[in-house]
Amino acid sequence: MATAPQIVDPEGNSAGGDAPLIEAQGIGVRQGARWLVRGVDLSIGPGEIVTLIGPNGSGKSTTVKALLGIIETAEGRLQSRADLRIGYVPQSLAIDRTMPLTVRRLMTLTGRHDPAEIERALDDVGIADLAERPVQQLSGGEFQRALLARALVRRPQLLVLDEPVRGVDFAGEIALYELIHDIRERLGCAILMISHDLHIVMRQTDRVVCLNGHVCCSGTPKAVAASPEYRALFGARAAAALAIYRHDHDHVHLTDGRVVAQDCDHDHEPDQATSMPRSDRDAG
Amino acid sequence: MLDDFFTRALIGGIGVALVAGPLGCFIVWRRMAYFGDTMAHSALLGVALALLLEVNVILGVFAIATAVALALVLLQRQAQLPTDALLGILAHSTLALGLVLVSFMAWLRIDLLSYLFGDLLAVSVTDIALIYGGGLVVLGLLAAIWRPLLAGTVSAELAAAEALNPERARLVFMILMAAVIAIAMKIVGILLITSLLIIPAATARRFARGPEVMALMASGLGALAVALGLFGSLQFDTPSGPSVVVAALLLFAISLLSLVFRRGERVLERSL
Numbered sequence: 001m002a003t004a005p006q007i008v009d010p011e012g013n014s015a016g017g018d019a020p021l022i023e024a025q026g027i028g029v030r031q032g033a034r035w036l037v038r039g040v041d042l043s044i045g046p047g048e049i050v051t052l053i054g055p056n057g058s059g060k061s062t063t064v065k066a067l068l069g070i071i072e073t074a075e076g077r078l079q080s081r082a083d084l085r086i087g088y089v090p091q092s093l094a095i096d097r098t099m100p101l102t103v104r105r106l107m108t109l110t111g112r113h114d115p116a117e118i119e120r121a122l123d124d125v126g127i128a129d130l131a132e133r134p135v136q137q138l139s140g141g142e143f144q145r146a147l148l149a150r151a152l153v154r155r156p157q158l159l160v161l162d163e164p165v166r167g168v169d170f171a172g173e174i175a176l177y178e179l180i181h182d183i184r185e186r187l188g189c190a191i192l193m194i195s196h197d198l199h200i201v202m203r204q205t206d207r208v209v210c211l212n213g214h215v216c217c218s219g220t221p222k223a224v225a226a227s228p229e230y231r232a233l234f235g236a237r238a239a240a241a242l243a244i245y246r247h248d249h250d251h252v253h254l255t256d257g258r259v260v261a262q263d264c265d266h267d268h269e270p271d272q273a274t275s276m277p278r279s280d281r282d283a284g
Numbered sequence: 285m286l287d288d289f290f291t292r293a294l295i296g297g298i299g300v301a302l303v304a305g306p307l308g309c310f311i312v313w314r315r316m317a318y319f320g321d322t323m324a325h326s327a328l329l330g331v332a333l334a335l336l337l338e339v340n341v342i343l344g345v346f347a348i349a350t351a352v353a354l355a356l357v358l359l360q361r362q363a364q365l366p367t368d369a370l371l372g373i374l375a376h377s378t379l380a381l382g383l384v385l386v387s388f389m390a391w392l393r394i395d396l397l398s399y400l401f402g403d404l405l406a407v408s409v410t411d412i413a414l415i416y417g418g419g420l421v422v423l424g425l426l427a428a429i430w431r432p433l434l435a436g437t438v439s440a441e442l443a444a445a446e447a448l449n450p451e452r453a454r455l456v457f458m459i460l461m462a463a464v465i466a467i468a469m470k471i472v473g474i475l476l477i478t479s480l481l482i483i484p485a486a487t488a489r490r491f492a493r494g495p496e497v498m499a500l501m502a503s504g505l506g507a508l509a510v511a512l513g514l515f516g517s518l519q520f521d522t523p524s525g526p527s528v529v530v531a532a533l534l535l536f537a538i539s540l541l542s543l544v545f546r547r548g549e550r551v552l553e554r555s556l
Contacts, residue, residue, distance in 0.1 A: 070441050086447070088441075090441050098312050102493060154446070
């Protein structure tokens with residue numbers, strides 16, 4: 001038996017390790033005379049989950065498209081690893097009815113893959129029985145799963161999800177997020193995600209980047225939720241929603257039924273036990 | 285065998301149909317029917333210029349159709365006018381320019397009708413060589429850009445994100461369309477080329493389960509339409525180009541009927 005050759009590829013080594021997969025410094029995208037986003041610094045390391053949040057029209061999708069090289073940047077520096085494997089789940093994809101396309105054929109849309117791997121990817125997202133179904137006949141949730149499987153079968157180093165639960169009903173939304181969570185655990189790929197769902201941001205993200213034409217704040221979900229920029233952008237209600245959610249993990253139940261939060265960054269007034277939700281008081 | 289004008293027409297026509305099938309599918313999928321029409325309309329300008337400069341007519345048509353395609357791509361970037369308006373301007377102004385140019389060349393008694401509607405029965409052995417040689421090159425290039433072109437048709441953003449360069453595939457595809465228009469012009473004529481590209485593809489859609497199958501079926505259905513049209517044209521003494529298009533239309537109508545029958549059966553089953 002021959003021993004496995006010990007090939008040391010200096011280039012491969014230098015490209016691996018903890019070096020960021022994608023790194024952007026001060027990138028900006030312009031449409032005519034208008035800047036869609038400007039001055040965006042963002043880097044994604046291997047295995048990291050970064051979530052972009054921000055109001056409508058704040059340039060979340062634009063930023064992602066610029067990072068992926070889909071649209072051109074007008075300024076700034078953008079670097080990505082050579083031969084970076086990306087799996088992309090776009091925000092909205094309408095496949096014309098004139099194109100006959102089964103789920104199985106969709107899986108090899110951008111590259112060749114082993115039939116067994118395709119089967120496994122479909123199984124992973126729970127739609128193995130839909131392989132021969134035309135994509136136009138899938139429900140919103142099934143189609144999102146098919147798109148996710150298509151991205152996964154590429155074994156991406158970076159999975160990019162642009163509002164992955166758009167057009168999916170509430171129950172399907174929770175199931176999809178659970179699935180994405182599982183994927184991250186199993187594959188260890190980095191994930192760049194655009195999300196409106198603040199709960200998900202809290203639970204599963206290493207880093208949140210809050211956009212509003214520029215990076216308004218960024219950091220761990222806790223730090224962002226507490227930052228005045230975030231409150232100014234989303235309003236106190238959203239900030240409170242995040243805070244309340246955080247309490248779900250950081251509270252204790254007392255014997256008299258009261259719930260007391262621990263490890264909070266803000267003041268509590270436990271004797272002011274009114275039925276009015278905290279967010280409304282903050283907003284008022 | 286090639287001595288017989290009818291056999292030459294059949295072989296030439298089938299060659300064009302085989303190439304037109306897969307390209308026609310992309311025209312249908314990408315909703316480029318009017319774009320194809322515009323390129324075809326510009327062919328007469330290509331013919332006129334080729335006769336004026338005394339170069340090969342097919343080359344002239346190819347050059348002008350390519351130029352029109354590139355002009356459209358550039359004009360689209362300006363984004364001042366919508367694409368359909370741009371197509372309307374390019375299609376009819378190039379056709380008019382061609383007609384005006386032809387009328388200037390009084391020394392040439394060219395048969396305008398044969399360019400507009402095709403002259404399938406005047407296909408020469410050289411034409412056959414050009415159709416099959418050019419056709420093989422077109423199909424080979426199409427196979428080479430198949431994956432990026434198909435992925436870009438489903439979603440240009442997806443293809444770009446996953447490093448497939450869909451924009452380059454789109455440009456190559458436009459040049460291939462120009463080539464097919466140039467070699468198909470003699471068979472069905474400038475005004476009918478788009479139909480040979482689109483109708484077999486639309487017919488194939490009813491039966492195909494995958495894009496590759498649809499492309500192959502479109503080729504087969506196109507070849508069948510050419511054969512039926514030519515025999516019909518011989519039988520009823522009708523012009524060959526339009527006869528081929530009518531045959532393609534008949535096949536399309538039958539595919540629609542099959543759909544109606546299937547639906548009818550289902551209704552019948554439910555009522556029983």
